[in-house]
Each structure stands twice: as C-alpha cells, then as structure tokens.
Amino acid sequence: MMNERLLFPSKPSVYHLDDVTVIRLEGPDAVKYLNGQVTCDVAALTPGQSSLGAHCNPKGKVLAAFRLFKREQDLLLMYKKELAEIELAELKKYAVFSKLTITDVSNEFKIIGMAGTSTDEWINTHISAFEQLDTSLVKCQIKQDRWLLLSHKSHPLPLLLPEQPHSDWWGLEILDGLPQLNKNAQTEFIPQALNLHALQAISFTKGCYTGQEIVARAKYRGINNRALFILQGTAGNPVSTDSVVERQLGEHWRTSGTILDVWQKNEQLLISIVLPSDTTADSVFRIANDEESSLSIHPLPYALE
Template identity: 30%
Template structure:
C-alpha cells in the first residue's frame, strides 16, 4: 500500500491556548491511591518530577477518556483531558470515591492548558525545560510536561503541555509566537498519541491507539476498570487492530469510519484524531485500523468509494512491523 510523506514545513515554535482541554483537580490524602485504582497507568509511584499518560476505561476495557496527569503537590494532582468528556469522566470517577480521602473537581475555570512547541518554546523554558518524554517541571505555580516528540519529515520537534493559573497563561501566550489550534493539532498527531474525545469515547481498547507503546499503560500495576480485558489483549491474543497515521486530500473528523477495498461491506477502522497539514495542502489523521487492511488494497474515508487515504509513517515502530522478517 502507498506510504507517503507530506511536505510539512517545520514551525519555529510557539504557544497555543488549548481551549478544547479541561483539568480535573484531585485533592486529599488518598487522591493518588484512589486514581491508581482507576487509571491504566501507575499513580502511586508518580514522582514530583514525573507525568503520566493514562486511560480511564469502562469495565469492557474501552477508553472513556485519556488523561495526562502529574502531581501539583504532595496531596494534589492535576489531570488534563478533552473538555467534552470531562463532565462524564468526573461524574463517573466521583461515584467511586466513597470513603477515600479524596475530592475531585473541575478546575477548568482556574487552570488553563497551553501547548508549547519548537525551538522558540525551548528557548523560553530554558534550563527548566523537562528533557525527556513524561518528565515534568514546576514553574511559578504552574507545571510543564514534556510530551512525546512530534516527528515531522524525519525531524523531532519538542512539545510540552503547560498547565497553570489562567492569569499566568496570558503571560505565556504573550511571550511566544502564536500557534494556531490546527497547527498544534497536527503537531500532536505527529507525536503518535491520539486523545480520546466525545466522538471516540468508548470505542478503543488502549492498544488500539498504541497507548502501551507511548507510556500510557502499566501492565505491572494492580487492578483498574477494564484491566483484565486490556491485559488479556496484550498477553493472551494477537492484537488485530492498531493506530496508524493517514493522509488525505479532504478534511477528516474523529469518529468517521474507514473502508477497505477488499472487504467494502464493513468498516475497517475509525478516525481518532485529525488535523490539516502544516503546509496548508492536505490533511492527516490518527486512526484505529485492522492491521490486515494496511497490507494490501486501498483505504477510503466514509464509504467504499470515498476519498482515498494514504498511510503515513508513525514516529515509532509497531510491534508487528518490528517482528516482520526482512528480505535478504
């Protein structure tokens, strides 16, 4: 199948207020232990200089939300997630607090989320910039989290999340060139990490979006909702679906179905996240697909005769690719 690389200019960097993100604040002596029993990643051993990517799953192992979280204090954590799933996630988590000494609340009216990217952001952060993915640094009452690098045309662009008081966010935005939301969305696609939103909530087991490959699942920790399904998918059966990066000449939207030319009667996958190319020509998306459909035939958006889709390179290797034999 055709694999293409778009001609995407690298941005020099800047900042973007991520209004599509909200923040849950968890406070209390049992806040970390409570969340440890709810999320796919380890919370109990989370250090003050660390952050995590994690999934909140249904009992069936499907991701209801994806979260980036870190400690803001000894008994307080901030969890960033898509704003359109914040309310149901907060409601569902709160149902299970019971007697735990933990209080969860929507802190989105107090805390802003800003995306930082590129050399200009690195220069502004200076020596305090977290150096490795999922490292975290405290900065004047805010936190800065290093994300997976965004790989564009073979070059890794550093990206961070800044989470802090709204008044300080304005100063951050004033100090750096403005990135458009669409530019940030494309950079986020280039990290190979798709956030779960309202259009995709409840559709994917974490491995379908490659979460265990980017630090989003800890298979050594204890139970959490859906843990048995997630572990069984990893160890007892061959994964048949994965996340892939796709290109198209038309816009794509989360939740749109993908069809395969060799079995056009049923969907072969779903768009998880999408954005226009930085060059302004073409569009890209992260999608969940059956692995088999990437080996032959053609992929189409929305219908069997819909717009043609092309596979683009991910910033990391998938296990089935790494295990594939090489020809002499």
C-alpha cells in the first residue's frame, strides 16, 4: 500500500500552485447568482467559510469541480487552469441579467499550499501576523496539517519554509480522494461520479441550479453507476491523463475508466480515476502498453454511502 509519508513532508512546507485559476464574483447579486449555478449551498456560507462544489451544464455534467471561498465583500472560486476557457464563459452566460461582475483575478493572487507535520501549529502561531499585513488573505484548512492560502501579490507572504514540487500537492489531493477535473474529462461526468456527494459538495435541499434535475434524479433513482477511485502502484513509463488503464478480467485485460489526475515519481504512481461504482477492492489494473506496470485500489478516506 502507498505510504502517504512519501508525499507528506516531515515539517511545514510550501507548494506554489501556479496551475490554478481564481475567479471573483462581486456585487449585490453575487451569492444569489452563484447559488443558482452550482451544486453547493452558497447562501449557507458565512464569511471565512469555504466549500467544495461543481458547476454543471444543463445535462448535469461537470464543467468544473472547485473550491469556493466566501469573503465579506465577494466570492472566490478556485479550480484547475486548464478548465478556465470553457468554465468561465459558461459561468458568465446569464450574468448580464444580474447585478454582479465575474472576473478572472488569478494574476492578483499568489496561491500557496502548505503541508507537513505540525503545519496546524505553524499556521496558528504565525497566521495572525500575516492577516494584519494582508486583510484580504484567505486561509482554508483541507485536513490536519494541510492548508490553502490565497494572498494578494501586493502583500507577498514571507514564508521562509522548505518548498516542495507543486505536483506533490496534487498527489496529496489524489490521496484525499478530491477530484481534480482535467480538460479531457470536462462535461463527461455528473457530480456523484466524482464523489462530490460524499464530500458535502452537493446540496439536495437548496433549490434549483443548472443541471439540478439530473443530479437529483441520480440520487433519488439511483441511476449513477460511476465513482472516483484511487489507484496506486508502479509503472516504468511516464503516465498522464491521456494514458489508458486496463483492468484484468480472467486471462484478459479490458480498458477501464477515465483518468482525472496522476502523480508519478520514479516508478511510484497514484491515479485518480472514474470507474464503474461496483469495481471490487481486489481488482488488478495496469497501464496499457506497459506490461510491467501494476496497479491496485487504494482505499478512499471517506465513505461513499
């Protein structure tokens, strides 16, 4: 089984996340408008809170899986930069009828991941001083000893800490079972196929939003037959989101699943992948055209039921 400590630093460390887009929504209708567009309950958030969520097309297929931050004067959405072209256009589509502005402010912010043993203690000790320097600073605890910080570039944070490869941050996201949609998978899956219902990223009580009928039907009629899984193992060749995964069925191998994200270092490999939800824990996988590769299911850190 994959040892998370291969990825988790022994002391607080920094990851510079330059492959992320930040979208600001501001104006008197910002909360109402976004609440009618996305799966999470935007209106229920108070300033300082955050939520995972998804923005779907009318067919209920996910355009972007995001992390939302509620601030006193605005909302910030954060998602992988490769999704931005299609997602931003779709998000703005009906904004002309509401009193708000939607702006890509990625160039204004420095997006920093922090992780490592005792990071919680480090944040609690040092963050108040940073907040006095930058009142717009956004901080979000993802889990124990793992945080996201968004600071304005006009007030750079003096983080004199070891730096880790940004790819390792996404490896930690894979181990936490958090979906990071890539462009190839955009508009391919309903939110439940990305496990977003298990991550409190879908509200089934807040009312209508784009794609809501499809998402609700998947819940109440049980028609979703896909789920996000974590695969761990080894591969001798480079693996990407374009790679093909095969599952062993008896003496044969069959193409299976859609890769969302990959972490690879030397021969060690982690994959976030959407598979049939009835895939058994003892299933064996490999990378197509790499017969020496070997992959198995790594348990999710949360329950799907």
